[in-house]
Amino acid sequence: MLALFDLDNTLIDRQGGLHAWAGEFTRSRGLPEEAAALVRTRLRSRAHPDDFRYLREELGLSDDATDLWREYVEGMARSVQCFPGVPEGLASLRAMGWTLGVATNGAAAIQRAKLHATGLASLFDAVTISEAVGARKPERALFDAAAVACGASLAAGGWMIGDNPATDMAGASAAGLRTAWVADGREWTDGPHQPNVVAASAVEAIEVLRKLTN
Ligand SMILES: [Mg+2]
Structure with a gap:
């Protein structure tokens, strides 16, 4: 998945x-x-x-x-630092057979520098950055490029985990992905596309995904 x-x-x-x-x-x-x-x-x-x-x-x-x-x-x-438990959570999800990608908006230089400095880059099958592919979330083209970069396809489904209601949640939902929203203390109020999962943090969202595979 x-x-x-x-x-x-x-x-x-x-x-x-x-x-x-x-x-x-x-x-x-x-x-x-x-x-x-x-x-x-x-x-x-x-x-x-x-x-x-x-x-x-x-x-x-x-x-x-x-x-x-x-x-x-x-x-x-x-x-910048990873939130606590993120590298371990990603590694455990990948060990269960999940395919992991980064789908991020931003300039390629800064996004790549942060991924390398935090050690996150090596935990992913592929990294997709808006500047590099010429499309931004919430555009479907960005999610499509991220799936393909991972050797996957949006048609096969999958999940998007993110903190932004519009770009991450509405965009991924329209692209046919299930969604896990990282609330970080906020209440969900944005738009009609209620996420499939509301989690306090990315680590909590990863735990939910791990349970799906068990
Ligand atoms: Mg974000």
């Missing part, structure tokens, strides 16, 4: 990593705490090289925007 996983705030604590990196980065430039807040707000939902053209202006930095992006990629890869 195929299980596709979202990356940010599902398997890894992107918000925690961003909080730490923004503080470290702005301190390194002698900027005040308000600057860290501005960086966090700008990069909260996603980060792209263009964001650093904006931040360079807003923060009055002389650095080249491309260098700032590189600094972000390296710094975030160092800062």
Whole structure:
């Protein structure tokens, strides 16, 4: 059985990593705490090289925007951590015969850097990143590419595990996958597509999938 996983705030604590990196980065430039807040707000939902053209202006930095992006990629890869129990859970699911893929929106450089730095990359059969395939969740094309990269097919069914109601849950449901929502303390309120499973964390969602195979 195929299980596709979202990356940010599902398997890894992107918000925690961003909080730490923004503080470290702005301190390194002698900027005040308000600057860290501005960086966090700008990069909260996603980060792209263009964001650093904006931040360079807003923060009055002389650095080249491309260098700032590189600094972000390296710094975030160092800062982000997996949620506790995630590597062990993924390894146990795979040992049961599940095929595991990452299906993530984002720039390829930063997503790959985070997957390698956290050691997650080696736990998956394939990694599919929106920038690399030219389609984004919730588009079916992204889920299709992720299934094919794993040597599977959406027609054979499978699961999507993620934290975003629109891109992960509604998108995967429309692509014919069953869905497990990582609630992280939130109540489900978004849209008519109630997920098949509501879990507190990715580790809890993995436990549900493991029981399906038992
Ligand atoms: Mg996410």
